Amino acid sequence: MMDIDVEEFDQVNYAHLRDANNLMDRIIDEKGYEFDTVMDIGCGSGRVTYLLDSRIHCHKIFALDIDLKSVKYATHRHASPRIQYSLQDISVPWAQLDPKIQQLEGKVDLIFSNRVLHWIENKQQAVANFYRLLKPGSGSLYANVTTLWDLFYDLPEEERKEYERMIYIPNEEEQVEQLHQLFEKSRFDSINIESTILRQHYPSEQFKSVILPYFPNLTKKYMVEKNGHKRNQIMASGLYEYIKNAFLRLYCREIFTTKNGQKSSEFELTYGQIRIVAQK
Numbered sequence: 171m172m173d174i175d176v177e178e179f180d181q182v183n184y185a186h187l188r189d190a191n192n193l194m195d196r197i198i199d200e201k202g203y204e205f206d207t208v209m210d211i212g213c214g215s216g217r218v219t220y221l222l223d224s225r226i227h228c229h230k231i232f233a234l235d236i237d238l239k240s241v242k243y244a245t246h247r248h249a250s251p252r253i254q255y256s257l258q259d260i261s262v263p264w265a266q267l268d269p270k271i272q273q274l275e276g277k278v279d280l281i282f283s284n285r286v287l288h289w290i291e292n293k294q295q296a297v298a299n300f301y302r303l304l305k306p307g308s309g310s311l312y313a314n315v316t317t318l319w320d321l322f323y324d325l326p327e328e329e330r331k332e333y334e335r336m337i338y339i340p341n342e343e344e345q346v347e348q349l350h351q352l353f354e355k356s357r358f359d360s361i362n363i364e365s366t367i368l369r370q371h372y373p374s375e376q377f378k379s380v381i382l383p384y385f386p387n388l389t390k391k392y393m394v395e396k397n398g399h400k401r402n403q404i405m406a407s408g409l410y411e412y413i414k415n416a417f418l419r420l421y422c423r424e425i426f427t428t429k430n431g432q433k434s435s436e437f438e439l440t441y442g443q444i445r446i447v448a449q450k
């Protein structure tokens with residue numbers, strides 16, 4: 171789980187909205203505006219699902235999230251007669267999915283997922299579920315995945331090795347290759363995976379209180395230790411602070427601006443994104 175307050179997050183998800191809009195542009199360019207059954211995997215606050223519903227014409231959007239608070243928030247704040255929000259971990263074995271989701275087997279025209287797959291550890295199972303849900307011959311998947319990069323490259327060798335014993339982050343090429351293999355293994359027919367570098371500016375206070383904690387949480391997914399409790403213990407013993415500072419040092423810049431004579435500052439975050447477009 172992301173360990174982030176959904177309401178707070180909904181106020182600062184500028185980059186999510188921009189990346190989602192870009193993904194929707196690509197869907198519209200390649201597939202048009204008309205879909206019957208759509209799924210939004212990892213819908214979070216529902217803001218992006220609502221946007222999807224307003225940009226494409228569809229009969230039904232099934233929007234899933236593993237986090238109950240997000241599903242409740244989305245149901246309350248971003249409702250539409252076509253959207254059905256449900257609580258669901260998409261990475262469980264097929265037989266454990268909610269029977270209502272299982273009933274969609276082979277019926278889904280479009281799976282959309284914005285900035286979710288990097289949170290999922292059992293990606294192979296999630297991708298296998300996507301495949302079963304999609305309509306044979308025409309079902310498409312469009313996903314944006316946020317990527318983490320090397321957090322230790324400027325450290326002396328010994329220190330670097332010590333951190334790498336705890337956390338393994340594949341490089342960009344390896345991440346693309348791993349995703350390719352996952353989709354191939356699940357028998358997707360055409361698989362297109364691209365990696366890009368993106369930047370986003372955030373007001374400094376919001377950046378420090380909401381966005382920055384996101385990265386140590388995400389880094390947990392790359393820890394060699396798999397036990398959740400032990401991961402938290404290791405993080406609490408100084409790793410959390412190291413990662414926060416490494417992000418600030420390596421991937422953020424504070425930019426000072428003046429508006430109407432008032433001084434203020436923003437943070438520019440540089441992050442990686444992998445886009446997956448796959449057909450069944």
Ligand SMILES: C[S@@+](CC[C@H](N)C(=O)[O-])C[C@H]1O[C@@H](n2cnc3c(N)ncnc32)[C@H](O)[C@@H]1O
Nearest residue numbers: 186212213214218235236237259260284286289
């Ligand atoms: C960064 S948020 C993105 C939310 C939304 N797609 C957006 O673009 O604003 C990632 C979401 O994925 C959800 N998530 C993580 N793992 C999941 C899983 N295994 N199954 C379903 N949702 C998951 C999280 O709870 C979170 O709401």
